[in-house]
Amino acid sequence: MEIKRKLYQACQAYIDLRIATIDKAIVAARDASTDDTKSSAGDKYETTREMMQQEIDRNTVQLNEALKLKQALALIKPDTLSEIVQPGSLVITNNGSFYLSISAGSLNIEGVSYFAVSQASPIGSKLMRLKKGASFQFNDKNYLINEVY
Structure with missing residues (x-):
């Protein structure tokens, strides 16, 4: 059924967009962490690095969840038909x-x-x-x- 293939592809696109967005956030946090230079204001540099590391950690957890979704979706066969509701129905x-x-x-x-x-x-x-x-x-x-x- 063509509509199931289109739904499957839309789910793939949803996951791919999520992964790309998270990857960009991780890169931005890493860049912000390394771009900040030590100032005379004391430990501003270390505080910024710690905040960016926490952001990287949060995004890494989200990335792992998105990768799990991708694995779960890969188990679905969009061309399979069944009278009983199952994954992919x-x-x-x-x-x-x-x-x-x-x-x-x-x-x-x-x-x-x-x-x-x-x-x-x-x-x-x-x-x-x-x-x-x-x-x-x-x-x-x-x-x-x-x-x-």
Whole structure:
């Protein structure tokens, strides 16, 4: 199904953009750390270096999380079809369409909004292992699964 391939590619682009943004932030923090020169104001240099190191550490944690997302997405086969909801499934409900992959939020493909959710997310865990025609309740809303691709 072509739409699943496009959703998969949108998730890849989401992760790639996240990784690129984090990489730039790490480089900027490293540059700021090495560019600051010692001044007569005492330990300003060491304070700036420490702040930049903390920024690098925070961004490194975010980078590792983004790389984990990339690994999780790599396990999904976008061309696989199943009657039972599993990672990689596109689920059409009466209250929205969900792509079980990674938590990437709302993705707009050909003018239609789809929600990319992980199987570990609250709604993703509700969807897992259900079939067309199944219903469930989430956040005081009733959901009916119209299609599983």
